Amino acid sequence: MSELDSIFSDDWGEDHRSGLVAVVGRPNVGKSTLINAILGQKIAIVTTKPQTTRQRQLGIYTSEQAQILFIDTPGIHKPKSVLGNYMVGVAHDALKDSDVILWILDASAPPTTEDENIADLFGRIVPGTPRALALNKIDLAEDSAGFTAHFAQCEHESALPICAKDGRGISELIGCLIPLLPRGPRYYPADQASETNLRFLAAEIIRERIIELTSDEIPHAVAVEITRFREKRRSAQIEASIFVERGSQKGIVIGKRGDMIKRIGVESRVALESLLEARVNLETRVKVQKNWRSNAEFMRRIGYRLPKRGRN
Numbered sequence: 001m002s003e004l005d006s007i008f009s010d011d012w013g014e015d016h017r018s019g020l021v022a023v024v025g026r027p028n029v030g031k032s033t034l035i036n037a038i039l040g041q042k043i044a045i046v047t048t049k050p051q052t053t054r055q056r057q058l059g060i061y062t063s064e065q066a067q068i069l070f071i072d073t074p075g076i077h078k079p080k081s082v083l084g085n086y087m088v089g090v091a092h093d094a095l096k097d098s099d100v101i102l103w104i105l106d107a108s109a110p111p112t113t114e115d116e117n118i119a120d121l122f123g124r125i126v127p128g129t130p131r132a133l134a135l136n137k138i139d140l141a142e143d144s145a146g147f148t149a150h151f152a153q154c155e156h157e158s159a160l161p162i163c164a165k166d167g168r169g170i171s172e173l174i175g176c177l178i179p180l181l182p183r184g185p186r187y188y189p190a191d192q193a194s195e196t197n198l199r200f201l202a203a204e205i206i207r208e209r210i211i212e213l214t215s216d217e218i219p220h221a222v223a224v225e226i227t228r229f230r231e232k233r234r235s236a237q238i239e240a241s242i243f244v245e246r247g248s249q250k251g252i253v254i255g256k257r258g259d260m261i262k263r264i265g266v267e268s269r270v271a272l273e274s275l276l277e278a279r280v281n282l283e284t285r286v287k288v289q290k291n292w293r294s295n296a297e298f299m300r301r302i303g304y305r306l307p308k309r310g311r312n
Contacts, residue, residue: 068174
């Protein structure tokens with residue numbers, strides 16, 4: 001808990017619980033969807049494409065009994081670039097920092113080698129940390145009990161069926177997590193749901209729309225940098241640079257006669273106006289940054305917190 005800079009609240013009882021819960025799993029199992037559902041608001045972008053989450057984000061759930069600090073993490077996978085190494089490193093660091101691990105599994109599909117590797121990872125780097133399993137996507141599952149049995153050998157306090165999309169099982173999941181947390185105070189005001197700043201959220205929302213509206217290699221090859229963010233009383237001026245790795249990708253993002261970039265701009269602006277509750281003037285520029293996912297210096301420039309020498 002030493003990383004938290006917030007002022008402790010005096011409003012907590014003797015049995016009040018608080019702590020960091022790392023939400024982990026392989027890509028596209030519904031980690032961000034679950035955190036958004038728990039908080040009742042969007043703090044993390046969600047798409048149908050895997051490996052959408054790239055950076056660590058904090059979601060803050062507060063009740064009379066507890067304050068749970070959920071760490072949303074990138075999906076754990078076999079990395080193929082500096083960006084991939086960074087994403088997996090973010091997830092590993094979250095595990096090491098956590099008081100409790102919440103492992104999300106996709107109950108609608110058979111267990112994978114990636115799931116097995118994650119189970120092994122727990123034993124190697126955080127063997128003593130309490131953990132719970134959440135079997136997500138039960139709306140699509142035929143046999144979540146069989147899934148639970150498959151991982152019976154992996155130590156966990158509980159295995160709860162949930163559906164992050166419609167909220168089933170979420171209250172039971174919260175009830176399971178609270179007793180696993182250490183006793184402690186509130187670290188954030190009760191009405192605060194995230195540490196994420198608006199500039200970062202704006203970039204993420206634009207990236208979300210690009211991921212959903214394009215296909216092929218574009219989702220993994222795109223990065224967004226907010227170069228200007230100026231808020232007035234009831235309006236905001238936002239300028240964004242959209243980076244891809246090749247000229248052909250730039251053509252896809254712009255589209256024939258600029259149709260795609262116009263659609264990206266319109267949908268991003270609507271989402272940003274809902275977030276900011278203000279009129280938004282959004283300008284975007286598409287640029288080529290060759291092989292940026294393997295360029296640690298460039299990644300640091302646009303906001304990825306890589307160590308000086310990157311991750312091996």
